[in-house]
Amino acid sequence: MDIRDRDSDSDDQEDFQDAEDAPITASVSLNQALEESHKAIDYFFNNQFREAKSLMTPYANISMYHSLGHSVFLYMEAVLTFEREAIKRASVALKSSMSVCNRFRKKTTFGESLGKVVRRSNYELYTQTEAHAELCHAEAMLLKSTLTFIEDETLASFIKAGIKIRSCFNSYKDCHQILLNRNWEKDPTKEHFEGGVRVGIGVFNLMISMLPSRVIRLLEFIGFSGNKQKGLNELTIGCETEGLRQILCIMAVLAYNLVVLPVLSHREGDTKLCRDIIDKRLLKHPKSVWFLFFKGRLEFLQGNMDECKNWYVKSWKSQDVWPQFHHICYWELVWVHSLNMEWKQAVYYSSQLVEHSRWSRTMYSYQKAALLCMMKDTLTSSEKEEIDKLMRDVPKYKQRIAGKSIPMEKFAVKKAERYFSQNRNLLIPVVELMFLWNMFKIFKNFSVGAKILKLIEKAATNLDSGDKSCRYYNDNKALLLLLQGACLRQMGSPLQALNCLETAISMNKSIIEDSYIVPYAIVELALVEWYNGNCQKAILALEDAKKNYTGYSLESRLHFRIHTALTDFKSEMKRS
Template sequence: MYHALGYSSILVMQATMTFEHKDIQAGMTTIKEALQTCQRCGSNTRRFPTRSASDLCPVCPQVQETKLGGGVHLHNICCVLQEFGLSQLQEGAGSHSLRSILCVLTLLFYHTYICLILGTGDGNLLEAEALLQPYIERFPRALVKFQECISAQQQWRQIHHLCYWELMWCHSFQQQWRDAYRYADLLCRESRWSKAIYVYQKAAILSMMSEEELKTTGENVVELFRQVEGLKQRLAGKSIPTEKFAIRKSRRYSSATPVKLVIPALEMMYVWNGFTIVGKRADTTESLLITIERAEEQLRNDPNPSEFHPDDQCLVQMLKGLCLKHLGRLLQAELCFTQVLSSEKRIRYDHYLIPFTLYELGLLYKQQGDCVKAMRFIEDAK
């Protein structure tokens, strides 16, 4: 019975990583077989006198089958998980079994992505951090552990891709652009999840390098940005929001005279909520602030500003304000945010900056204890 449960869990994980039809079918078949095994064992009172089938196999069939069909019917997951599923996953996450890590991963995905992207709630970052804390304590050296995970096996390349993604961001947070590029390049060549995002991310990282360092890679940044739009895809008939963002930004390179993006890797860092992570370390945040202020100076001294100049200035001010906020320099951060808002009519393309700046300013006022003002700005951001 436990072998059946463990084996079905592994195939479920494989199916959710690959979304290959054969893997989904294999996962569904083994789940049904595992459930039948649980039912047989649960009804055998001589062997398991105090345990029912639901005790032995707590996750209901609807949750498991819906999970496997997640690539097409992701919204169904939310409907099931919100009630019975969430409680079962929380119970599983607190255990010390083979399934606990799967429960933790599913809950993290729910609290940090599904609730926000699919609009089923506001997410629960406190719960997500509580789920992660035991693993942070057990695995403090994340970079080493990711490397060990990559070298541990070669069959499930999708696990490698998860590690590549995390390693890319670990190095990006530290502005180790050469190392970040290495993992972005691996994702471009190996992963099929979103070629548009991977290529854009790779080009954005290369844009942060010096001209000399860029030459050593042999890459053509302009050509990479021009590839992005042709790589877009749809999932269940819907565009991927981050792909749409990357495509729109990369269009600055489509003309005969491309207009360079300003600190694009840091902009994507914000898009993927990276500043919240970086903000926990003052030294890393200070380093990012230096890079942002350098970009600010270059924009200020630009002798031939392009039509994108106001947008670029507002982006730099918003990111600067974020760094200052995380460093506790709240008045300076407020000035940066208000400067963005006062430039609203000058923004021509990056209109997303206004609602996001309103939101960040609302969080700043909340941090200062002015909840009334915070609520007003956050409501305006909607």
């Protein structure tokens, strides 16, 4: 799609823009808009959210940068709160922002539109303002498209949002051509434009490259493509490019290395790079809720439990304008205390999420119930009744997107049902959740891993000394073997890990409900084989898990890990 083609953008006109553009009643120069946007970003990362928003709002109807900035604040509020009115306000603001950007975009005559079919666009003809208008329009369209996923949860809207994101991806590619082909000599706004292009191209490439191969093939068919190394290179350059959007490149790099990779792959992120970035940013924004959080996340992934706890608390106490930021830290603190087996403290933060957060009441209810189950021997009768109530509440709040349940919520509902069918009992459910959220990586801190391993072994002893005729005995046995094997792998005991994992896999036909255990165990086994130097065995195991197992809980989550591991392993074998 050529960005000058208004005909090809007709669907966007229908969905995203007002019938008629409002007249420009005043003017704001591009330099002034960039300067004030930069100031708003400084306000934002110093937790001065009201000041940042008030700087953007007055010119939101006449300046593309002010309009985009104003919309971003409403968008964040919508995503953080999930409140219907906040989502509606953000949607209207983004629609208006796209309309404002369109006033400044390069106009294309009918003849030029026809000519584009046979010749390339002349990107050199874009003025300074037209170039920035294209980028701002792409950014607003991306936010509006992603908002559609929570604004309207029907399948039709889901597909429509995907088509809009594809258009947005093409717009970013065209902006990249403007960056490469336009004459930017003596243009001080280039660095601001370049940063936006880098973050857009970088994030698209990075995220697409992480998707399972079957999804990538479908996306390539409709025009998407992704290259991990290209994405990382673009973001790295963007982090070093002084400009308005440098901070977005920095946030993308931190999120990828400290959140996305740790959850969705076997790999570690670049913690040295993250530490350098965070330390520099905390010198500039010492009270920023974001950089305090990322500092906590970094220490958490390094297994420094006391340090990360302090940073998370600093983060949520650093501001109270948006309490939803607190919930992000509460979620992390639940797991910090759980890994330390400090169940009461974990329950406290879990209770805060149940009572105040709207993101996933289903997950929060199950999480709190699971934590209380870990203390079942010491609970009062009223506390045991609370577990029952929470488990009954789990399915009540289940959400659907495009007609589909969220996989982790679906898993929680199944486990809540199991709790009642298993005589109001679950086996170390919090440790199971730790494994599924890929938190066993923390066991590089041996003292943390040893405590959890002891907990698993105790549960196994209790299971074996109990009633082996129980309907779910084999499910529970296989689960404990999987958890034990995964724990031992992280703690550097590969032979013991292999023994546990192979036994769990051998129980495939005797497992009644928890069919996810076997493919997850095969992936764990593949990682052990790889680190033992049995490269071909590792790849064959991953291919086995990928091709021969389907229909189990959290299948997509495992496929992310399989795809990342296969990509890394095959690349490494080629190099060697």
